[in-house]
Amino acid sequence: MRRAEDMPQGWVGSSPVRLDGLDKVLGRARYLDDLTFPGQLWGRTVRSTVAHARIVRLERDPAFDWSGLTFVTAADIPGENVVQLIESDQPCLARDVVRHCHEPLALIAGPDRERLEEALAHVLVEYEPLPAVFDPLASTQIFKHYAYEREAGRIDEAFVRAARVVEGRYRVGHQEQLYIEPNAVCAVPRPDGGLSLHGSMQCPFYVHRALQRLLGLDDDRLAVIQTVTGGGFGGKEDYPSMIAGHAALLARKSGRPVKIVYGRAEDIAATTKRHPAVVDHRTAVAADGTLLGGEIRIVLDGGAYCTLSPVVLSRGAIHAPGAYRWPCCRVDARAVATNTPPNGAFRGFGAPQTLFAIEMHIEKIARELGLDPVEVRRRNALREGDVTATGQRLRESVSALAALDAVAARAGPLERPPRGARKRRGRGFSLVWHGAGFTGSGEVKLKARAGVELTPNGCRVLAASTEIGQGTVTVFSQMVADALGVPLDAVEVAVPDTSRVPDSGPTVASRTCMVVGGTLAGAARALERRLSAFAAESFGGDPSRVACRGGVFREGARVLAPYSVVAGRHLAEHGPLRIVEQYSHPPGIVWDDDEFRGDAYPVYAWAATAVDVEVDLDSYETRILRAVTASDVGKAIHPVLCAGQIEGGTVQALGWALLEELRHRDGRVLNDRLQTYLIPTALDAPPIETILIENGYRHGPYGAKGVGELPMDGPAPAVAAAILDATGALVPELPITPDRLMAALGKDPA
Amino acid sequence: MIADIPVTSVRSLDEAYAVLARRAAGLRVLAGGTDLMVQIQARVGLERIGHILDIWKVSELRHVTLDGGTLRVGALATYTDLLRSEAVRAALPALAQVAREVGAWAIQNRGTLGGNVCNASPAGDTLPILIAAGATFVVGGPRGERRIAAEEFFVAYRKTALAADELLLRAELPALAPGERLVYRKVGTRRAQSISRASLAVRARVEAGAFRGVRIAAGCVAPVPLRCRATEAALEGGGPGAAAFAAARAALDGEIRPIDDLRATAAYRRRVAGNVLEQLLAAF
C-alpha cells in the first residue's frame, strides 16, 4: 500500500457543498453582464426577416444620425467569413444570400442601448425572395448521410419468419435549451493588436479557433476567457463562436471593448435548438416479442447550416436501435437542410430523438402482440457479452436489466380511479442507453490535454472544461484531491482561459468527468509521485514507501513533512511545476469511421424510468404524478450533484414531453418569449425518485462513466407510454400537447 | 425611447382626476404593471403611450367589502387581497379560487382586478366570473361616475367602454343567495404561470328541479370575454340531465368563435369549452 489512489481519502463518493454554490446563491457570482469594461460599447445584430433570399441592398438610412455608432458588415471581416466548426458553410455575417430568418447581416455598436435599438430599425435591407424549404422530408440538401447494418443478409429472412411486422413513424420538434443566462460576450481589443474575449460558453477553444479564422490572429494575441456561465445544455457549445465573432469585429473596428448580451427573445429566435426528427421503424418480431430484425430511417432537420449536425446525427443513429439486441438491422440516417435557424447541440445530442422513437415502437410492438411492454424490454435488453448494432461487444458495465428491475420494484402498484372516471391514470416505462464520451474516434482525434500545477498548499487544475452549473469545479477538485492526497480546499481550479490552460476539449458529450476528470486524476497522481520522491529525498525515506495522505507526506506511519513544506521547498528549488497529460483512449476500443462499425463508445450509461400520469379527459391535460429513475453512472463522484443532474435532466425531458416546442411561421420563430415558449414550473415538476446504480467502468476515473445527458433520454417516452396506458392513445409525436392528445383520442376512450 | 416616457404617480383619486382632466391623450394607467410592463418590454403599442399615470398608491381603490348583498371590490384589490378576503369567501368564493390560480405569488401580490378587467384580454381569468356573477363596473373621471354592466364593458378585442379620461373604480357583485352557486374552470397551459386556453363560469340555482337565474360566460373563445346568452336560454327553466346538457352544449357551440393561436387550436377550444360546460353543469 503506497499509492494515494489506493488510499482514497473519501472526497470521491462524498457530497461536499459545491464549490461555486455559495457565490451563486448569494448573488456574488459575476456573470458577463455584471462585468464592466472601461469605455465599453454595446453591440447589436441586424438580422434577416426572411427565410431565404438574395440580399439586393444592405445600407444605412442616410436620414438617421449615425454619429458615434460603429457599423460592421461582412466587408469588414479581416480573415475568413466563416463560423469555424465541422463545415465552413456558415458565414459570420451573411453576404449575398440569407438562408434563414434571424440570420446576422450586420452589426452596430454604440454607447447607448436605446439609441442602438432605434438604429437597428434604420438599416435598410432589400431582399429578392428565393424558395424556402421548411419540411425536412421535402429537403433535397443533405448535410450528412450515414448507413450501417448488422447481418444485413439476414434481414429479408427475418421479415419472412416474423410473427408480425410492426411499423411506425415517430416525430419530435424543436426544443430550446433555455439556460437562465442568455448568450453574452465582451470583446476587449488589446494594445498589441490582439484581443481578449470574455464570455458565457461551454467550449473556450472552439471560440478561440473561430476567432483565429475570422480575424487572422495567432495564439499569442488571443485569449478566450470563460466567465461564470448560467447554464448551457449544449446551447453554448457552438453559438458562442458566432456572437464572439460579432463582438470581436465591432471591437476591432471601434477600438473599444464591445459587449453583446442577448435578450431572451433574440436568444430564443436566433440560437441553435434541438434537431427535430422523423424516425421510421419497420420491425420483424416473434410472437413472444423477440426482435428478429428491423429497418430504421432517421431524418434530422439541421436547419440552414451544418453546424454540429453530422455528429448529432451519428449519435442519433447509433442510439436508434435502443438498449436492445438486434440479430440483424439496417439504419439509414440523414441530416438535411431547411430554411430555419440552424439546430445544434442539446443535452442528449441526437439520442433523445431516436430513443423516443424506439421506445414508442417497443410500446407499439407490445400492444400489437398483446404483451406487457416491460416484458418485451426485458426479453430484448442488451446484456454483458452481447453485440450492438454497430458490432460492438459489450464487455463490462452493462446495466439495462438492473435498471429496469430497480425501477419496476420501486414503482410499486399504481392506484387507478374507477372505470368511467374523467381522470385516468397510467404508468409508462422506458429503457435507454447513452454512450459516454465522444462518438467513435472523436477522443482519439481530439487528444485532450489537461493537467495540474503545483501551488504552495496543493495544486491548481488546468483544463478548458467549463463549469456551467453541472458541478465540474467540485467534481474535478474531489478527484484531484483524492489523487494528490490533500484536502479539498487545497485544490483550486483555474479559470478556463485559452492563453493559460491546455485544450481539454469541449464541455459536451458527458465526457468531462470521465475523460477530463480521468486525465486530471492521472496528472495529480503523477504530481504526487514526483513530490513523494522529492520528500523522500529531502526528509529521508524510501521513495517507494512515501505517499501523501490528508495533506501530510508519510513513510508508512512515520510523518515526513506536511504538504506545504514539501511543496514550498520544491517550488523554491525547482520553480513552477506543471504536469499536463494527454487522454489515452482505453486499449482495444476500436472504431472504423468509414464503415461506421466497431466500438462506438468506450462504455455506456444505462437508465430506466417509470412515470405515472393522470390524464383529464375533459381538457386533455396530462399531469405527471411521479417519476422514478434508475441510472447506472459507473460511479457517482458526488452523489448529490449526480442526483441533481438526473432530476434536472428529468424535468427538462418532461418539459419536452408535454410542453416545449418552438413554433415557426415561414421560418420565423413565433414563440420567442417565456410567455409563449413554456417550460415546466416547480408545480409541474413531479416528485422524482432517483436510484443510482454504480456498475463501475474499468477505465473511468474511480469507475465513473457519464451522467450529464442520460436523464434527457428516458422520461419523454415514459410519459408517452404512460398516456398510452391511461387512455389507449399512442401519440407518436412530441410534445404531447392537449391538442395533439385530443386529436389522437378521437372520441372519448371507453 | 422608453426612458423618455413621463410618469406621474398619484396618491388619491382627486389627484388622478386632475391629471386626467389636463391631459388624457396618450395617457396610460399603471396599476400593478403586470400587463403593462410586459407590453412595454415587448414594445407593443409603445408609440401610443405618451404619458403614464401611476395609480398603484391610490389606497381608496384598494378595498374589498361586503355590504348587504353586494360585494364591492376596488380596482386596485390584488389577487392576494381577494384570496385572503373573508368577504369574498362568503359572497363569491369562486373569485378567491380564481385569484389563487392566477400567475404565481409575485403576480398575485402585484396584479389587480382592475388591471385584469381594463387589460380586457379574452384570456383574463377573472372576466368570465365577473360576467357570470352579474358584476357592474363603476367607472369615474373628472366628468363624473357611471355604471356599466360587465358584459357591456368589453366592446371589441382588447377594447373597453372606458373613455380616455376614465378610470375603473370598482366592481360590484351580487353575493350568492342561498341555493345559488357559481362554478368555474380555467384550463391553462401548465400548473402555474399559466395563461388560459379556455375558461367557463356558470352561475345558477336549481329550484324545484329546474335551472333558474342561469348566467354563463366563457373566456378565450371569442374576441372578448363572452356572455353566453343562447346557452343560458337553453338551460333556463329546464331540469338538469343529459339531454339538457347536450342542448346547452350545442347552444354554446353556436355562439362561441374560437381561433387558432400559439396556445391552442380553435378545434381544441371548442371541444374543451363544451366538455367543461358539461362538467360544470353536472355539479348542480
Ligand SMILES: Cc1cc2nc3c(=O)[nH]c(=O)nc-3n(C[C@H](O)[C@H](O)[C@H](O)COP(=O)(O)OP(=O)(O)OC[C@H]3O[C@@H](n4cnc5c(N)ncnc54)[C@H](O)[C@@H]3O)c2cc1C
Ligand atoms: C408572469 C405573469 C403571469 C400572469 N398570469 C395571469 C393569469 O394566470 N391569469 C390572468 O388573467 N392574467 C395573468 N397575467 C396578466 C396580469 O397579471 C393580470 O391581467 C393582472 O390582473 C393585471 O393587473 P395589473 O394591476 O398588473 O395591470 P396593469 O399592467 O397595471 O394594467 C393593465 C391594463 O389595464 C389598465 N388599467 C389598470 N388599472 C386600471 C384602472 N383602474 N382604470 C383604468 N385602466 C386601468 C392599464 O392602463 C393597462 O392597460 C399574468 C402576467 C404575468 C406577467
